[in-house]
Amino acid sequence: MSIGFDFGTANCCVAHLVNGKAVPIPLVGENVYLPSTLCAPNAESVSEYLFRCLNIQPSDETNQAVLRRAIKLNREEGLDVIADDVKFGHQALELYLQDPKDVYFVKSPKSFLGAMGLRDMQLSFFEDLVCAMMSNIKTRAEAAIEKEFSQTVIGRPVNFLGRGGEASNIQAVDILTRAAKRAGFKEIEFQYEPVAAGLDFENTLTTDKKVLVVDIGGGTTDCSMIQMGPTWRGKLDRKDSLLAHTGQMVGGNDLDIFIAFKCLMTEFGLGTKLKSGLDLPLIQFWNSVAINDVQAQRSFYAHDNLPTLRQFHMDAMEPEKLNRLVKLHQETLGHGVIHQAEMAKIAMSDQETFTTLIDLVSETFNVPTSRAGIDAAIENPMNKIRSLVQEAVTQSGIEPDVIYMTGGSSRSRALTSAVASVLPNTEIISGNYFGSVTAGLTHWADLIYR
Template structure:
């Protein structure tokens, strides 16, 4: 049996084809979407749990080395890796929010797959993280279908990283393929996510059109210019209709991070000065919320950074603010701060202002934001999205007949307005913001595996 598998930065989803139409499978209760999150008692518990309770063995000698280290570390720390050690989706997020100190929590490992400078052991850990998530989703999907699933078309962005080029893309796709193979898939194909979204939109077309697909997902924004419609449906080779592709690692997560940095981190000392009037290093406020940046997270939570933060508190003209930053360090609260920013952003997709509260020990910190403040906070990211549209249109050397917007962040009125201003008069169609890619992947899976 085959599936279309959207292994997304924010959420994962799976679809099958039934009677010529995609059907998304419930993956978490009645929801078709499961957050791309994982929680475990320790980082090392992931590799050990895969081996002990999922019967998934390491793929190579580096993986074996990681497994031996993990088992030893868990034993030394008296961590018991039982059958329930790994948690996924909303359950993983709830566990983290309930007690950040006592859990290893990962959101969106897809964001890291194309990162440069990773050591072999880090690549092996990311492969284990992805494998665990894929195995969990495969198992849930098989429970829904009542049969084994061995074939999958997996979606991928045009570019996993903005600066890594083809090498980063090869690294990321290799991790996905190896993880999927270890999770039990026997035949694996990949398809660009914007192309998949376009394939789903194409099913509605009554005549051939040139379509600009703008897919603003959790981790990346991808644009494709495609020739689509009834005249293209039955063609075995559609290469001539794939006119242009552009993509970069700028998506919903980046908007959340930018909003957290601009609107939340001032409550933790950003913009404050020391007693001599000098500003604190800006990296100390960026790194904790840069949850999709391995180096930034490592630098902030490094043991050596504790002394730096403590000195900042002593020197600060507003030490109470910097004390809050210390709490972020001690209780690993970066993900929680970005989550609050994400909720603000979502609320602002339906209202011109929104507010929330953050609890830091005994304090309750009120936070508010307007649509204008959101636009200011994410302006540099919005400019990157505009540049990607320009790049795709320049490659295609033609104007689109219609714009198809998809991806969770495509709901933003601000981003829709940006595209309207760039291409005035071109109609914009919004599909299923979260399900179009998954549905299109299942259509392509039918083409690949029929």
Template sequence: MVIGFDYGTANCSVAIEREGQFQQLPIAGSDKLLPSMISAPIRSVVSEWLYRHHGVSYQTPEETALLQQALRTNRDEDLPVSAQSVQFGLSALSQYIADPQDVWFVKSPKSFLGAKGLKPQQIAFFDDVVCAMMLHIRQQAEQHTQTPIEQAVIGRPVNFQGTGGEEANQQAIGILRRAALRAGFRDVEFQFEPVAAGLEYESQLTCETRVLVVDIGGGTTDCSLLLMGPEWRDKAQRSESLLAHSGCRVGGNDLDIMLAYKQLMPLLGAGSPSRSGKALPLLPWWNAVAINDVMAQGDFYSPSSAQQLQQLVKEAQHPELVTRLLTLWREKQSYQIVRSAEQAKIDLSVQDETCCPLDYLENGLTHHLTATIFREAIESPLQKMLQQVVEVMQQATTAPQVIYLTGGSARSPLLRHALEQLLPNTPIIQGDDFGSVTLGLTRWANTLFR
């Protein structure tokens, strides 16, 4: 069987074609979206779980070395690895929140795949993380299809997160391809996520239309100007229909991180003065919330960071604030504080103000936020997102007739209003924010593999 597979930064989903209808499959209980989260007692458990419970192969020198090290570590830690040792989605989040100190947890693994400077064994580990998630999702999907799923078209952004340019993109694609093949897929192809979203919209068109697809995902913002319509439908070669495209490594996660940094971290001492009157260094506070940056998180949770934070508490004019940052370090609560910001973002998409509870840092600690404060906090990443539209319009020789807006972060009134100001006379169609890409990938999969 053939599927479209959106391995997303925020959520994962898959879809199939059945009797001419395209539909997403439940992969998290009855839910069609699996939040992109994974947890285990420690990270080495993932490799042994794949090997022992799912028969995943370890063939290259890097893979073999990773597995051997994992087996030794788990044995030394006296950790039995069961079929339930690795959790996904909200189950992973619950496991982490219940015991953040003693649970290995990663949100949005896709964010790290294009990271610059990864060593071969680090890449092998990310192969395992992605493989574990893909294998779990394929198995969940097969429970509903009752048919083996062996062919997939996987979505990809125009540019993955990372600073390595095309080399970073190829690194990320390599990880996704290897992971999918090891997870049991026989044939794997890729399609740009904004193009896939456009393919879903194209199914509704009755004549050729110039469509600007704006796909604002969890980790990236991608824009494509496409010729779409009945005459293009079902064609396996679509290069002539792609008029321009652009993408940046900024998405909904960056809005959450920036809101956390600008509005929540001052409650933990960010921007406060030292006893001498000088400003405390801001890097520890940024590293604390930069959950999509491997190096930043590694620096923040290093042993030397604890010593630095203890020293900052002594030097601070308001040590009670910086003590909260030390608590966050000790309890490994970076993901929790960014998730608090994410929930505030979601609330402020439908209301003018919200209250952000931070009880896990200190009993009774809360912070009041308004839509105006939210807009000010996210101004920098918002402008980077809009710049992608500007770049597409500069590449193209013609203007779009319609904007198709989709992606998990596309619901924000701020983003829609900014687009309306940028292209004031172009109608905006709101897509299925959490389904357009997946359904479009499925249409493309059925075109390629039929």
């Protein structure tokens, strides 16, 4: 039996076909969406959890080496990994927020896929992370409807990471494929996420149209210019209808990061000076919240960065603010700041101001934010999204009859306005912000596996 699998940057969702309709499968109670988060006692416990608790074997010699190292380190720490040690979704975030210093927390591992310059051991660990999340979702879905799934179509962005080009895409798809096989899927295919969303929208069309699908997700924005409608519906060969694809790693996570950086990090010393009159280096503030950049996070949270931060604290004109940056490092609280930035972003959809609550364990304080301030903070990612829309139009050589916007981040009033500014005379239709990709993947799975 097949499912459509939206392994999203922000949330994961799966669906199966029931009487010709894509029906999402509940993953937690009645909730069909599971946040893409994982929390464990330490990073090494993830690999041992797969082997010891789920009986999932390593995929190759490098993966075996990752497992051996994990078991060795866990024994040295006196840690016996049990199934309940690894949490997913909201449970993972709650555990992290309760005790951020003493747990390993990862949000959106999909954001790391395609990162270049990493060692084989690091890539194998990413595979373990993805496998743990996929296995958890597959198990939950099968328990919910009491059926086993062996076939899946997994959504993928047009480009995982722009810096690595096609090499990044190949690496990312390889990791996803190996992880899915280890999680128990026998047959695995991929489909571009904007194409999947378009396939769902196509079911509503009574005439053929040229549609620009703009999918703004948690980690990436993808645009596809597609000819769709009754002429194309149900066809397995769609290559002549796919006119252009553009995509870049810019999405909801980037909005959260820019909001955190420009609106919240001022309370941690951003924009202040040292007693010498020099500015504090921006990179320390950026790296602390750049949760989708492996190297940035490693650089900020490295043990040898702490003396540097403490020296800045001693030399700062406003040491009380720099002390917060030191605490952020010591308590590994970057994800907590990003969570507050996300809350502010969501609130600005229907209100003008919002007060974020920053909890540093040793200190709790409020930071007021405004719609104008947040709109200014996200101008950089908005410009990137405008460029992707324009590039899709240029590549295809046509203008669309309609723009179909989907993806959780497309709910943002500012982002809708940004897309509209490129094609001001084109109708914009908003779809199922979270479910259209999953539905399209499910219909495509039924078509190719029937």
